[in-house]
Amino acid sequence: MHPFTLERPRDLPAALAFGAQAGRNDAPAEYIAGGTDMVQLLQEYVRRPDRLISLAGLLDNRVEIGPQGLRLGAAATMADVAAHPRIIEQFPVISEALLNSASPQVRNQATMGGNLLQRTRCPYFRDVGYAACNKRAPGSGCAAVGGENRWHAVLGTSEHCIAANPSDLAVALVALGASVEVRRAGGDRTVPLAEFHRLPGDAPHLETVLEPGEVITAITVPASPMARRSHYLKVRDRASFEFAVVSAAVALDMDGGTIRQARVALGGVGTKPWRVPRVEAALAGGGLDPAALRRAAALAADGAQGRGHNDFKIELMQRAIVRAVEIAGARA
Amino acid sequence: MTTAFIGQPVSRVDGRQKVTGAARYAAEFDLPRQAHGAIVRSTVANGRIASIDSAAAERGPGVVAVLTHRNAPRLPYSPHKGAVDPQVGERLHVLQDDRVSHQGQPIALVIADTVEQARHAAALVRVTYTPESWTTDITRVAPVQPTQQKTDQGEVRPPATRRGDPEGALASAEVKVEQTYIHPRENHNPIEMHATIAAWDGDRLTLWDKTQWVHNTAEEIAAVFGIPAQNVRVISPFVGGAFGSSLRTWPHVTLAALGARAAGRPVKVMLSRREMYYGVGYRPHTVQQVALGASRDGRLAAIMHDGYQETSTYEEFSEALLNASRFLYSCPNVDTRHRLARMNVHTPTYMRAPGEASGVFALESAMDELAVALNMDPVELRLLNEPERDEFKKLPFSSRSTRACYRAAAERFGWSRRSAQPRSMRDGRLLIGWGMATATYPMNFAPASAMARLLPDGTAEVTSAASDMGPGTWTSMTQVAAEALGLPIERVKFVLGDTRLPNAPVHGGSLTMASVGSAVQAACRKAREDALARGGANDLLEAVRRIGQPVEASVDTNPGDESQRFSMHAFGAVFVEVAVDPDLGETRVRSMVGAYGAGRIVNPKLTRSQCIGGMIGGIGMALMEHAVLDARNGRVPNANLAEYPVPVHADTPPVMEAIFVEEHDLHVNPLGVKGVGEIAMVGVAPAITNAIFHATGKRIRELPATPDKLL
Amino acid sequence: MSSDEITRREVLVLTAATGGLLAGGQLMWGPVSPAAAQDAASTPTPLEVMLRINGKEHRLTLDPRTTLLDAVREHLHLTGSKKGCGLGQCGACTVLMDGKRVKSCLSLAALMEGREITTIEGLAQGEVLHPLQAAFIERDAFQCGYCTSGQIMAGVACINEGHAGSPEEIREWMSGNLCRCGAYDHIVAAIQDAAAAPSATQGG
Ligand SMILES: Cc1cc2nc3c(=O)[nH]c(=O)nc-3n(C[C@H](O)[C@H](O)[C@H](O)COP(=O)(O)OP(=O)(O)OC[C@H]3O[C@@H](n4cnc5c(N)ncnc54)[C@H](O)[C@@H]3O)c2cc1C
């Protein structure tokens, strides 16, 4: 690890004063929460901040559910959120996305805030033996385009970066229309999760809209009856403890056998958590018959671009949507 | 009091140490004043180091020394080839010149007070290269004929063999299968990462090292440094898995010793997981063409098996890829041809069931394709082509229990309920498939020595410089010793893993039990007889008490001519059930039954562990493992344990069975044992892909069978 | 591909990727910028850290970069916790933190003050093994033993959490602990045995 000064501030204002910046690779100061992604990046020299500011004990870790919806404190752990009985009951897609993430140990350590800000698993990003990675070293090129890219995104890519966002949680949350509460020294703001992550464009090293010094304090999810009938489906090479090859989060509002409204988002395929409104619209008003689902799911491929090894994801993600809708639709 | 321990399910004698964390592995023998070494590795596939600037690293806090090719001492690198080293070519020399032949080659060593300081200073070494043209795309290399083909058991084979008229027989065969099978590069990935602690005392060197062969490590390092082998002591009581990765003495061991010399204090080097993909070998990528010709009634008329594998530019590593095709089935016309693709990579090495694991994948896939073409049950096809003797070596088998294995495994599995038609078995949405394959692995017997020491208090210490990377050498040798001595197991202490102990052969190729076990048995018998004779008593305890001082017996055992008289192999059969999600392409193994003819089973508890472990390894090979070699530059982007998936708990089939058919082999070695460590991995991958075909109608000819291949 | 077969675009990327004649091709651990090189000499301020491990307090002076795993292994010589990756990917380093299982390689030691850490060395009560330790021996739930400490610590937590109800459940909840020797089947059996033993939820 690059040498850093470890700050253990007493309260949040003291932490904010350091002006640390999450989610970009050239920041001289960064926060550390559960550390489960940060320590990997430090160990492999992907991140080399001079200052590391610990958020331990500074942020809310409560889970609250009220008539307005759900509020997850940024410091709540993946394990606690996944196991919360009312989340299991009212927001199964969130619990399922978390239980299908990482391992029990990591879930005990990792926080909500950190989860949304974990960096891509693009293996070129994580191997500094590759000089070319625009996300890690702006302007250096992209080793994945024209390289081994089975791991990479097919949606929202640019010629400068095709890295997939790795978070399962974020896929579930973006489907449910979640928002991120952000605090900086000057005050608070709320950003819809759909607008929180940036597309890579020509600046893939900027991953979110966070400004220097801002922290995530909470995630809110609006109340919705749809969330009860929701499901997270994850496809992977081995049976557990692996990032998604492809995943789908689905929430349905059903009227008998008819879908009144649907929410659909995809993981493993997008450069950010990828909601597919056109699929949602096509599902609305239809039933659960396979042909109709298939037709609606096909709209997810809009604008998708494979790079060779990851071409199969374009087909697989449609099938994942179909299956996830079927499972959610079959829920009471 | 019973002292019949061979065949008993004795619990591991080192179990308590392992479950309490007391067992110490190579990196855990910290010495006073020990410093830490971190290796800087190349990022070009071929070329020369143009400049190397270590000034910033040298200024780093805690840094003791930075060694590069410019300041490192020239080492003699005297000729030395252990049985585990490729016989053709020359091992990689470290820090001796500016040449770089592959990615990840060690080019500098930083020594510092703490591991954090060493790692960071290594990151500060600045290197520029003059790249030269490189070859890192196996699909564009013209494979060449190797000088020889060698099995991991040291047996030398011609790279090409031929009997009968294979082309003619194939051309006129009524039914044919001709296909190409690809097996990607795989890494051993033992959970313990390789580590060495080196400490000099004058011109004597002690190494605490992760090794499957302490004596060979001592000899190799002695040759590298030009010192007598007796001056090098290697200690390695526990090995945290290896599967072949610790057979050779890799460059980091030399670097630890070099660093300790330069620093004038003990140095510990532990590789990172990423480094494990660049410095301790791997199972090579192989491309195999198999052509089978048969008569309508299923008799094999021709087998042609042509395979090539990657190797480095500086050594010819060739594995026994084609071994099984030469004798597994009866066939008058056989042609095998082995070639090497020389690339700018580091030298591959033996990995669990080397050669057989990949070669049998191709052969047994092709046999399944033939069964489909013949519309014949795959077990039936194999039974029809069962040979009477080894038709390649023209020798009888010392024992061969294939028929019993097919029968036992098929029965336990319920094979007779299989419906032959692909896609004919379902469980809800899932397609169910049943598949099988044959397994085989050669058995050898190498010279070994052991010493038994009976003490007046009626206890015994038995020693041999063997290794235990997991199969349970500590325990099984204690059993053999206790039985031969006629003492209760608690009174016998077996010690291994130190060059001060009597010579043992390499711990690999499933030959430890046979070789070391036979030596241990002989030494213990001799000690017992000596004690009884000298003590003049019929009771051993009485005899040693009377003698009043230790009674020692050392024995060297040597293989006889059995390998000239017999073809010696373990055989087995694996049956699996898979469930494939036809929409999402995910395959999960639901049940796996293996039956093995493995001679005498010294400890059924440990042997079962080894077998199910090999089967799990086979699941990894079949469904997920693939070290991706970036064809553009020879790096391995997924060099970790997240993007290189290995099986986890959830991949374990709910049903796992290992059956040991009764087998008495009077020839293979004095104990009548055959190892199972390797054979348990053989045949698993083809059984799984054959089951996938049965489930889906899709033939997977390129491993691993990931979802993308099954959409 | 061999180097002469690549397109111009790839040449650009590759030259950068492989260092070429450019400076700064340092490697496995990162092209370090000149700025970073300059402050190389700056020692990170060592921190006084009080760690509570297996019921005992240890006052250590640590580099802020030291992980909890390296602190116990390299500084306290408690080598029962194993390092199989240092990246959270294998589980060999599993310890209990305030009774919950965590991967100690992913925690900075200096952030563990005030936490109660239990390692494999703290599991047995003197000479009496924890039921899961005993079950591991009985079931032969290991081979090389290197993943074993982590499996046992994770297994103890798995039982305490109530996730040891069935083999399927255990398999899913133990999947963060790799065993390359493939002892999974026996580990699950050992956890089932221990979960059924009366005192299994004590210890740890
Ligand atoms: C082996 C392994 C497997 C995994 N598998 C999966 C998986 O399958 N699916 C999945 O979704 N995830 C997976 N993960 C990733 C895991 O979910 C994340 O590492 C974790 O959620 C990060 O949370 P943390 O609290 O540990 O964040 P940290 O590692 O502490 O921080 C991550 C980033 O977030 C920033 N940050 C943290 N909190 C805040 C805050 N409140 N405000 C502003 N910035 C903040 C940090 O500066 C840093 O940039 C896996 C991780 C590991 C180690």
Ligand code: SF4
């Ligand atoms: S895909 Fe993005 S993260 Fe990966 S190498 Fe290209 S620029 Fe870097």
Ligand code: FES
């Ligand atoms: S060493 Fe911590 S998970 Fe591998």
Ligand code: FES
């Ligand atoms: S026992 Fe060897 S890795 Fe699990």
